[in-house]
Amino acid sequence: MYSNILVPIALDNEDDRTAQALDIAKSLSAEGATITLLHVVEAMPSYAISYISADILSATRKGIETELARLAAEIGANSVVISGHSGRSILDYAEEQGSDLIVIASHRPGMQTLLLGSTATHVVRHANCSVHVLR
Template sequence: MYHNILVPVVFDNEHDITAPVKLAGILKTPEAKITFLHVIERVPSYAISYITNEFQNEMRMALHDELEKLAKHLPGAEGQVVEGHSGRTIVEYAKEHRNDLIIIASHRPGMEDYFLGSTASHVVRHASCAVHVVR
């Protein structure tokens, strides 16, 4: 059983969050803290001038609202939105917040994953805590 669980969340069609949420509910202690984390990739400097601050704030708030909807399903859960490189940011967040488990969804690897590496594989290789990868 785990006391401080991190569940990175991506809102796309390739990653189904249902299984990681269910697994977090199974593996948590009754008083566990669960954090649903979404990492916003940094916008390249050449494109940042085309995106208003208002749009960025609205997007961040919408993402946070979606994470909070997920959190309602599990006692002790909350949503967090951070900015950075997804793999590195997840590993750093888990270390800083002393998570004892990361539950991360993964898609079936394609050819690009063998050359560039996926977020899940980066987390598995670099996390200092237990990692469950869910497909």
């Protein structure tokens, strides 16, 4: 059983995968464990950011924070939204917080994933703690 579990959440249309990841985190947690839901906001390319107003960016981030907090409240977890590169930011956060398990969902690999890699692959390769990958 684990006492400090990190669950990176990609807020896309895969609600069942999110629910599965949360169920896994709860089932692998020790009594009194801390579960943290983490969402990483990737930096937008400079050529695109000039077309989006600061108000829209702020409202989008607030929406992400609200949704993540709602998911966290359902299971008694913490929620955190940070900015950066997904794979590296997840690893850095897990290291800083002393996470002993990362529960991460992975997409089925396609050609792009094989060429560029995925966030889950990066986390598995470089994590200093246990990683449970949901496929």
